[in-house]
Amino acid sequence: MKFSNCIVLFLLIGVFSVQADGIFKCVQDDGTIKYTEKQADCDNAEDLTNRKKANDKTSVNYRFPLRSYAHKKGGIWDIYVEESMVLGDPKLYNDALNKLNKTLEALYVVLPDQAKSKLKQLNVFLLxxxxxxxxxRKNGMSFIRVGEPDNYHYLDPKWENAIVIYSAENLMYLNELWSKKALFHELSHAWHILNWPEKHPPIYEPWEQSKHAQRYTHVKDIKGTVIKSAYARKNQLEYFAELSAMYFVGGNYYPYDKAGLKKYDPEGYAMVESLWN
Known part of the structure; x- marks a missing residue:
């Protein structure tokens, strides 16, 4: 990269400490594996710079080697952007960060007042x-609770009380409904875990009732495709997150929105209304 281009890039992205982000894997004489950003550190360096990974959430180790993040302030939430993207794809970085901020601002407007102060304490990581x-990873988002990185070796220890967006490219692909629904889904997981146990009876019992009533089976999505078993049926955690998204911003499958939810699953509707207000 020429020096003049570096200046232009600096003006585009602001003041960040950024360096070229290559990564090499070395097998040392004693058989241990070392990761380094300098190929000269070992004779048998395997270049992992352009490696691709499957979307299995355990297939990428975000803990080792550790990543650097650019801290972006100014919005409602503190956002940490994977530093290699800032330098490697500045257009994607700018576009994805703008979209993320706009989507989060829209979600903040619909959040109940009592939830705003607690959920504002979350950090958001954009990879x-x-x-x-x-x-x-190719896509996906997660809420990472406090202490969770201690239990999963592939999670970055910085990800505590945080929402992680695993792919900026995928975020740009999502339409407005999916962007809002996916992020509100993760905010809902945070609201659940920050306030109650996983099997909180006011959530667990309506979920079990919905299963016995065969709700969220053979429902149509927004494209008309029939979903044999919708994600709300998976467990009580996903039930709360999916119904919360439907209630506040809309969903991608029947009953789609707040009005539909009230008719289709009155117990679930009452649960959402009670636990968010």
């Missing part, structure tokens, strides 16, 4: 995705 030099 590059499959193109990241240290590997990445």
């Amino acid at each position: 590059w995705g499959e193109a990241a030099p240290k590997g990445g």
Whole structure:
């Protein structure tokens, strides 16, 4: 990269400490594996810079080697962007960050007042995705609770009380409904875990009732495709998150929205209304 281009890039992205983000795997004489950003560190360096990873959530190790993040302030939430994307794909970085901020601002407007202060304490991590030099996932989002990185060796220890967006490229692909629904789904997981146990009876019991009533089976999505078993049936955690998204911003399958939810699953509707207000 020429020096003049570096200046232009600096003006585009602001003040960040950024460096070229290559990664190499070395097998040392004693058989141990070492990861380094300098190929000269070992003779048998395997270049992982352009590696691709499957979307299995355990297939990418975000803990080792550790990643660097650019802290972006100014919005409602603190956002940490994978630093390699800032330098490697500045257009994607700018576009994805703008879209993320706008979507989060829209969600903040519909959040009940009592939830705003607690959920504002979450950190948001925006990752590059499959193109990241240290590997990445094709899509997906997660809420990572406090202490969770201690139990899963592939999670970055910085991800505590955080929402992680695994692919900026995928975020740009999502339409407005999916962007809002996916992010509100993760905010709902956070609201659940920050306030109640996983099997909180006011959530668990309506979920069991909905299963016995065969709700969320053979429902149509927004494209008319029949879903044999919708995600709301998976467990009580997903039930709360999916119904919360339907109630506040809309969903991608029947009953789609707040009015539909009230008719289709009155117990679930009452649960959402009670636990968010």
